[in-house]
Amino acid sequence: MIFNSIDFAVFLIVVFAFYWFVFKKTARLQNIWLLFSSMFFYGWADYRFLGLLLISILVNYFLGIKITDTKKEINKKRFLWLGLIFNIGILGFFKYFNFFYESFVNFVNLFNGDMEFSPLKILLPLGVSFFTFQMLGYIIDVYKEEIEPSRDILGFSVYVSYFPKLLAGPIERAQKFLPQIKERRSFNPALATDGLRQILWGLFVKMVISNNCAVYANYIFSDYSEVNGSTLLLGTIFYSFEIYGDFSGYSNIAIGVSKLFGINLMTNFATPFFSTNVSDFWKKWHISLTSWMMDYVNTPLSFSLRKLKKAGLLISIVCTFLLVGFWHGADWKYIFYGFLYGLYFIPLLFFKTSNRTSIVAKGQLLPSLKEVVQMVGLFMLVSLTSVFFRADSINDAFGYLSGIFTPDLFSVPQFQSRGMALVIMAFVVLFVIIEWITREKNHPFVDWETKHGVIFRWAVYYTIVLLIFVFAGQEQQFIYFQF
Amino acid sequence: MGKFLIRLVLYILPLAGIPFLADKFISENLTKSNDFVDGEYSVWNDLLNGTINSDVVIIGASNAYRDFDPAIIGEKMKTSAYNLGSNGNNFGIQYLRFRSLIDNNKIPRVIIHAISAATLEKSTNIFNPDQFLPYMYRNRELEDVLNLYEDFSHTDYSIPFIRYFGRKEAIITACNRLINPSSNSVYRVNGYKGVDESWNSDLDRARKRSYSVKFEIDTALIPLFERYIKECKERNIEVVLVNAPEYIEGQDYVENRAEMMAEIVKLSEEYNLHFFNYLNDSVSYNIKYFFNTGHLNREGAEYFTSRLMEDFKKAQIEVN
Amino acid sequence: MEKTEIIEKLGRILSTVLKHDKFEINEALSATDVDGWDSLTHMLIITEVEKEFNIKFKLKELNKLQNVGSLVELVHLKLQN
Numbered sequence: 001m002i003f004n005s006i007d008f009a010v011f012l013i014v015v016f017a018f019y020w021f022v023f024k025k026t027a028r029l030q031n032i033w034l035l036f037s038s039m040f041f042y043g044w045a046d047y048r049f050l051g052l053l054l055i056s057i058l059v060n061y062f063l064g065i066k067i068t069d070t071k072k073e074i075n076k077k078r079f080l081w082l083g084l085i086f087n088i089g090i091l092g093f094f095k096y097f098n099f100f101y102e103s104f105v106n107f108v109n110l111f112n113g114d115m116e117f118s119p120l121k122i123l124l125p126l127g128v129s130f131f132t133f134q135m136l137g138y139i140i141d142v143y144k145e146e147i148e149p150s151r152d153i154l155g156f157s158v159y160v161s162y163f164p165k166l167l168a169g170p171i172e173r174a175q176k177f178l179p180q181i182k183e184r185r186s187f188n189p190a191l192a193t194d195g196l197r198q199i200l201w202g203l204f205v206k207m208v209i210s211n212n213c214a215v216y217a218n219y220i221f222s223d224y225s226e227v228n229g230s231t232l233l234l235g236t237i238f239y240s241f242e243i244y245g246d247f248s249g250y251s252n253i254a255i256g257v258s259k260l261f262g263i264n265l266m267t268n269f270a271t272p273f274f275s276t277n278v279s280d281f282w283k284k285w286h287i288s289l290t291s292w293m294m295d296y297v298n299t300p301l302s303f304s305l306r307k308l309k310k311a312g313l314l315i316s317i318v319c320t321f322l323l324v325g326f327w328h329g330a331d332w333k334y335i336f337y338g339f340l341y342g343l344y345f346i347p348l349l350f351f352k353t354s355n356r357t358s359i360v361a362k363g364q365l366l367p368s369l370k371e372v373v374q375m376v377g378l379f380m381l382v383s384l385t386s387v388f389f390r391a392d393s394i395n396d397a398f399g400y401l402s403g404i405f406t407p408d409l410f411s412v413p414q415f416q417s418r419g420m421a422l423v424i425m426a427f428v429v430l431f432v433i434i435e436w437i438t439r440e441k442n443h444p445f446v447d448w449e450t451k452h453g454v455i456f457r458w459a460v461y462y463t464i465v466l467l468i469f470v471f472a473g474q475e476q477q478f479i480y481f482q483f
Numbered sequence: 484m485g486k487f488l489i490r491l492v493l494y495i496l497p498l499a500g501i502p503f504l505a506d507k508f509i510s511e512n513l514t515k516s517n518d519f520v521d522g523e524y525s526v527w528n529d530l531l532n533g534t535i536n537s538d539v540v541i542i543g544a545s546n547a548y549r550d551f552d553p554a555i556i557g558e559k560m561k562t563s564a565y566n567l568g569s570n571g572n573n574f575g576i577q578y579l580r581f582r583s584l585i586d587n588n589k590i591p592r593v594i595i596h597a598i599s600a601a602t603l604e605k606s607t608n609i610f611n612p613d614q615f616l617p618y619m620y621r622n623r624e625l626e627d628v629l630n631l632y633e634d635f636s637h638t639d640y641s642i643p644f645i646r647y648f649g650r651k652e653a654i655i656t657a658c659n660r661l662i663n664p665s666s667n668s669v670y671r672v673n674g675y676k677g678v679d680e681s682w683n684s685d686l687d688r689a690r691k692r693s694y695s696v697k698f699e700i701d702t703a704l705i706p707l708f709e710r711y712i713k714e715c716k717e718r719n720i721e722v723v724l725v726n727a728p729e730y731i732e733g734q735d736y737v738e739n740r741a742e743m744m745a746e747i748v749k750l751s752e753e754y755n756l757h758f759f760n761y762l763n764d765s766v767s768y769n770i771k772y773f774f775n776t777g778h779l780n781r782e783g784a785e786y787f788t789s790r791l792m793e794d795f796k797k798a799q800i801e802v803n
Numbered sequence: 804m805e806k807t808e809i810i811e812k813l814g815r816i817l818s819t820v821l822k823h824d825k826f827e828i829n830e831a832l833s834a835t836d837v838d839g840w841d842s843l844t845h846m847l848i849i850t851e852v853e854k855e856f857n858i859k860f861k862l863k864e865l866n867k868l869q870n871v872g873s874l875v876e877l878v879h880l881k882l883q884n
Contacts, residue, residue: 020484144863189487196491207649279843294842302846303862306853313846349843420652458494465498472649 001044002478003253004203011041016260020187027184031158034181034261041163042126049125052090057160059086060135064142064149064156076143083139087132094128099330127167129327129483131160133292138174140296147175155181164258168250168480170268170288177263185262195259197445197461202252204464209431210245211473212424213238219416221390224400229409232400236383239390241428244273246479247286252443271439273382273432274360276374278344281382289327293320310349317349318342328389328483333397337388344381362440427471502644509647510617512657515667519656521548521570522670523614529674530567530583531618538562538802540584541674542577543597545570549778550727551595552788553673559792560593562802566674571610574602574704575631578711582628585718592802593721595791598758599729600743603708605701607633613653616646631703677781680774695738705746712754723800724751724758728766728787733776757798759791766790804882809856809875816851820844830872856882 001007015037023033043050063083067076092100098119105117141147150156159177220227220235227235251268258265272284282290298320305312318339325338360375361367367375384401391397415421438444449457514524529535539560541551548568556564567580577596584591609615612634618625619640626640639646647654660667670676715722724747737743751758766772772783779787795801814828821839826832834840840848852874853859858881868874 144866146866187484187487189484192487279841283841299842299846299865300862303849303865306846306850309847309850313843316846317843345843417652423651461494462498469648470654471651474649 001041002481003250003257004207004475007044011037011044012257012260019261025184027182028154030185031154031181034158034163035154035161038158038161038163038166042161042166045167046126048123049128052125052128053131053161056087056090056131056135057157059083060139060160061150061153061156063139065151067139067142068145068149080139080143084136087136087139091128091132094122094124096330097122124482126481130169130171131166133171133289133327134160134174137171137292137296141174147178150174150178152182162258162263164254165265168247168254168478168483169286170251170254170266171292172265172288176266180263188262191259191262193449194446195256197448198252198256198259198443200256200461200464201443201445202249202254202256204249204468205245205252205431206249206478207468207472208427210242210249211476212471213242213245213428213473214476215473216421216424217242217390221400224396224403227403227414228411229404229406230411231413231415232404233409234413235400236387236404239386240273240379240383241431242476243386243389243479244269245431246476250478250480267442270442271435273379274375274436274439275378276360276371277348277378278341278381279348281378282341289324293324293327297323314342314345314349317345331393333388333391333394336394336397337385340385340388344385360439423471424473502642506620506643506647509644509654509657510620512660513653514617515660515664516656517667518670519653520611520614522676523569523611524617525671526567526569526580526674527583527614527618529565530580531587533587535565535584535588536563537565537589537673538592539564539595540591540593541566541568541595541597542580543568544572544577544599544601545778546599546727547597548671548674548676549678550784550787551597551675551725551791552677552784553675555785555788556595556792559789560795560802562592564673566671568597568674569610569614573604573606573701574708574711575606575628575701576609577602578707579625579628581711581714585714590718591720593723593800594715595723595725598724598726598744598747600698600737600740603700603704603743603746605699609634613650616650616653619646675784677784678774678778679781681780682770682773683775695736697738698743700743700746708747709750712750712756716754721800722754722756723795724756725791726758726760726762728761728764728772728779728783730770730773730776731767734762734767736776757800759794761787761790764790804856804879806875806879809878809882810871812855813852813871813874813878816848816855820847820851828871830875831870833870852878858882 001011015033019030019033023029039050039053042053060083063079063086067079067083070076070079102117102119105113105115108115138147142149150159155178158181159172159174162172162177165172217235217239220231220238224232224235248269255265255267266288268287270284270287272281275281275284298316301319302313302316305316308315319342321338321342322335323338324341325334325336328334328337360371384404387400388394388397391400434444438446441447452460513519514528517525537553537557539553539556539562541547541553541556541564543551545568548566548570551566551568553564553566567577567584569576569580581594609629609632612632615625615629615635619635620643621640623640626635626637629635635646712722726744734740748758750756761767766779766783766787769783772779772786774780810828810830814824817826817828817837817840818824821837821844823838826837834845849860849865856878858878860877860881864877868877
């Protein structure tokens with residue numbers, strides 16, 4: 001069930017009530033209930049793959065223990081490889097089989113072959129990209145002795161299947177999650193209230209900002225050969241806010257929901273559009289995925305290539321981002337998308353002086369002109385690159401982009417319902433301003449009871465609810481559910 | 484925990500009281516709008532208030548409310564005429580217009596039904612569903628008809644205000660009516676809207692497109708259409724079927740026009756109804772009468788309606 | 804080599820790679836305190852350290868580093884062997 005639905009609201013209320021009133025005595029009871037609810041949640045979304053989830057849990061659980069308990073290093077390595085093959089195998093089969101199969105057929109046919117490609121009908125299990133990556137990280141960390149393997153099958157099962165993050169992350173690290181469910185959670189009203197506020201913000205961002213931007217982005221992308229350059233450019237901007245609002249909104253809801261149960265999940269977004277360079281951007285966008293890629297791919301790879309110094313680092317970065325792109329989908333356009341980002345690091349590595357990572361204009365109200373130019377420049381780069389992510393194919397992406405860089409880039413954008421488009425743009429501007437002012441916090445409402453009285457706060461909550469009710473855009477599937 | 488829950492309940496409670504008031508407020512003001520959703524509210528208002536006092540009525544889709552000028556019909560047939568055309572909708576909604584007319588107004592003597600290939604076309608969605616928003620709360624009859632389409636669910640009819648969720652244009656329009664009552668110029672005149680435009684670029688697009696489209700017939704509408712004809716017969720209403728002009732170069736967009744019209748033609752023969760078809764008439768060859776391939780502009784509508792009246796006279800269709 | 808000398812050399816390496824010296828080199832210093840010291844530049848820094856002290860790190864050892872202090876310890880240990 002999607003987060004912004006009546007179904008989920010009812011589900012959440014029931015799970016919450018039983019968690020704090022019925023299953024409250026021990027950590028074990030709380031975990032049993034969470035596991036049951038999460039299985040129900042996943043089964044509701046797609047019961048066919050419940051079995052896969054369970055198998056993944058069991059296999060990884062036992063492998064973790066075996067890796068640690070086996071004495072000989074060679075056997076440890078064998079179990080590690082088993083784990084890698086199992087998890088990557090699941091992902092490879094369900095997600096990438098047809099891609100590899102088709103690429104193979106195309107390759108053969110290059111040599112005047114006559115092979116036919118008849119794709120297998122393979123269904124994609126929901127959340128598979130997310131939980132398999134979690135498991136991969138776990139197995140690797142156990143092997144590297146960074147973490148003790150879990151010997152609590154119940155806790156481990158909760159770690160894998162925990163419903164707020166099951167379908168689209170954040171991709172949690174075992175070190176941060178397992179200790180939290182080892183002890184009994186007592187109700188923390190401040191945390192729960194903070195969670196509710198975060199959920200409200202996430203709903204606003206998803207339903208008002210993202211869904212509305214999606215309507216315009218969809219229209220422009222579906223008809224891109226018919227509109228002028230400035231409209232196409234505007235389309236990329238709409239799409240940037242669509243995808244940012246969608247995924248950061250979803251993440252905020254997930255994290256907020258988890259707080260209701262006394263469990264903290266990792267931050268997934270940190271106002272990435274206020275970054276001044278590409279490296280900074282990726283430290284703030286989809287943090288759980290990028291940090292995973294950095295820790296498990298880039299670090300070991302760049303380490304083994306370190307003799308090549310900057311060139312080695314570049315190769316490592318490009319490979320890592322190829323993987324980031326490929327993670328998103330079994331399509332050459334995603335690979336190309338990742339490849340581009342790898343290339344964008346070239347100026348950073350070879351020319352730039354420092355890659356600042358601190359919060360831009362820290363402590364100040366307004367950014368400097370230089371910072372504005374950097375942020376806008378980066379945002380435009382990201383938006384243009386996202387065309388490869390959004391377009392139906394690489395060809396369409398190039399078609400779209402070539403349409404932008406034409407003389408009519410400077411003409412007025414074409415719109416069907418101009419009035420409403422302006423309203424939506426106003427919302428986007430408001431959204432950017434709010435995120436700017438609160439950029440040093442995880443979400444705009446953090447600690448805000450220390451600054452504003454209860455009447456003001458409730459007035460804001462009611463206003464947001466009203467805005468969601470009136471301006472909610474046409475419902476779009478959460479983009480990251482397809483990955 | 485207790486305090487947390489109490490605060491939560493206190494917060495939600497006021498929200499619970501709003502729906503009834505909001506529904507009333509928004510619905511009332513929304514129906515005042517003359518041009519929102521192509522002016523359908525003005526027609527529904529007239530229908531539901533029983534103020535349509537016309538002997539001749541036109542029913543159909545956009546082909547009706549764009550192409551048939553009731554003023555000319557009224558003048559030529561020496562009575563009053565009203566145009567009940569409902570933009571973009573197939574016979575299901577057209578029938579709803581008919582029912583509202585019969586239930587609340589004077590029974591007409593003649594119904595001119597604007598027919599096209601789309602009259603019996605299957606449609607999962609209502610065009611301009613917002614036109615029904617103000618009338619839906621607890622409206623069983625409306626719910627029964629609109630269930631032919633997928634736009635609304637049962638909760639939309641049973642819980643107040645929920646159907647307005649996300650309908651920002653409608654809510655803003657309603658609020659505008661309150662804030663700015665005077666900016667509400669007349670849009671439809673007796674249900675008719677003449678278009679003061681000449682040809683737009685739509686045909687160039689159509690020419691570029693090399694394919695034609697196969698319409699799908701909604702078999703559920705066929706018995707409904709027959710029922711409609713029977714009900715008119717019972718009430719002594721003469722139903723005249725008219726296929727209004729469509730610009731000749733765009734006519735082949737519909738691949739299976741004959742199939743879409745077959746049932747209607749059959750019924751017209753069975754029940755002995757006049758059927759005037761202007762697809763091959765000189766009007767359809769003259770681009771100056773059209774603003775796009777499917778619709779006449781004001782000049783065209785006036786010319787066509789006059790021509791129709793001449794044909795009516797020849798066929799001795801009159802109001803006694 | 805004395806630890807103080809190691810720290811001094813590390814400080815120079817940091818400045819060279821990061822191209823600034825907006826930091827105070829001491830044992831408690833960690834990557835989060837220094838602008839520009841992230842997982843990218845870290846690898847460049849490590850390579851320079853290996854070159855400067857003529858030692859070789861293992862990836863496992865690097866993952867255990869918390870701050871400059873632990874790096875100094877590690878370098879010191881390797882120099883003794």
